[in-house]
Amino acid sequence: MALLEPFGAELNLHTGVMESSKQLIHRRLSDMRGMYVNEAAETELQSAENPMIYEVYASEVPEETGQVLYCTTIIHPGRVGDEYFMTKGHFHSLRDRGEIYLGLSGKGYLLLQTEEGEPRAVPMHPGTAAYVPPFWAHRTANVGDEPFVFFAAWPGDSGHDYGTIEKIGFPQLLVSRGGQPVLVDNPRFSGVSG
Ligand code: PA5
Ligand code: NI
Numbered sequence: 211m212a213l214l215e216p217f218g219a220e221l222n223l224h225t226g227v228m229e230s231s232k233q234l235i236h237r238r239l240s241d242m243r244g245m246y247v248n249e250a251a252e253t254e255l256q257s258a259e260n261p262m263i264y265e266v267y268a269s270e271v272p273e274e275t276g277q278v279l280y281c282t283t284i285i286h287p288g289r290v291g292d293e294y295f296m297t298k299g300h301f302h303s304l305r306d307r308g309e310i311y312l313g314l315s316g317k318g319y320l321l322l323q324t325e326e327g328e329p330r331a332v333p334m335h336p337g338t339a340a341y342v343p344p345f346w347a348h349r350t351a352n353v354g355d356e357p358f359v360f361f362a363a364w365p366g367d368s369g370h371d372y373g374t375i376e377k378i379g380f381p382q383l384l385v386s387r388g389g390q391p392v393l394v395d396n397p398r399f400s401g402v403s404g
Contacts, residue, residue, distance in 0.1 A: 211276055219269065224315050226282035226359035228267035235266040239290065242298055245376070247383055247398060248291030255290055262286055263295045277366030284359050285318065285352040292385035294319075299349025299380060301325070303369025306344040312361040313338040317354035319384055319391065322346040327401040329381040331393055334360060347375060351384045353391040 221228040239256045242263060246252045255261065268281040288295045299321070302309075311320060313334040320332040320340045324347075332340050334350070342348045342364075352358035378400060382393045 211274060212272070214271075214277075221267070221282055221361070224359070225357070226267065226284045226314055226361075228269075228282055231267035231281075232270060233266075233268040235268065236262060237264050237266075237298070238262055245296075245298060245379070246290040246293050247396060248293065251291035261288060261295075263288075264297055271366060273366050273369070275365075275367040278363055279366050279368075280361065280363040282314070282359060282361050283350065284357050285316075285350060286357055287316075287352050287355050289386060292387070294351040294353050294384050294386065294391065296321075296351035296384070297349050298372055299347060299375045301347040301371040301374055302344075302364070303371045304365075304367060307365045307368035308344045309342040309348065309362060309364035309368070311338075311340040311342065311350070313340070314359040314361055316352060316356050316358035318358035318360070319351050319353055321349045321351065321380055321382065321384060323381055327378075327381050327399065329393075331382065331384070334358075347380070349375070349380060351391075353384065353386075 219230045238260050264285040266283050271277045271279050313336050318334045322330045381399045383396045
């Protein structure tokens, strides 16, 4: 492993913008095809404006054992049908790698599931330090009217397995009922073995 120079990166604790980040990831609705349950609403919103769902400012730390990666995520406010804007979600490729999230601004939820499809949900607001234990897939959603911003840090060799979530989804959906976030069963969830 190379000996890196120590450094300090400035990040805006309200907006989540990390000016020094050269790895800005933008995910629009068209980058998440089929991940929202209401397909008609998805198609309509995509052809109307294809909104920006979330942005990630990533560190430039190498993805290798012993390093600690970090980033900020900004999820914009909005819904596809009743379902709140959210990240794609993933398991870590190395399943026994955990992660820490710190809420910076706005209101959101951390949704998790085990490989057996056991769901959990953790509300997040500024100051919430949320723990993603090893083996749990994780996704976040914005349930407020302003951007939901959080910081994340995780082991450098974790990797991202998006494919499993693209295939099975999450067991629960986070939807708006009378303006309030409510968890409901995902009718399309078939589980890892399904
Ligand atoms: O490492 C994480 O879990 C986060 O930094 C996410 O990568 C980030 O929030 C974007 O979500 P996803 O990677 O599921 O698109
Ligand atoms: Ni992760």
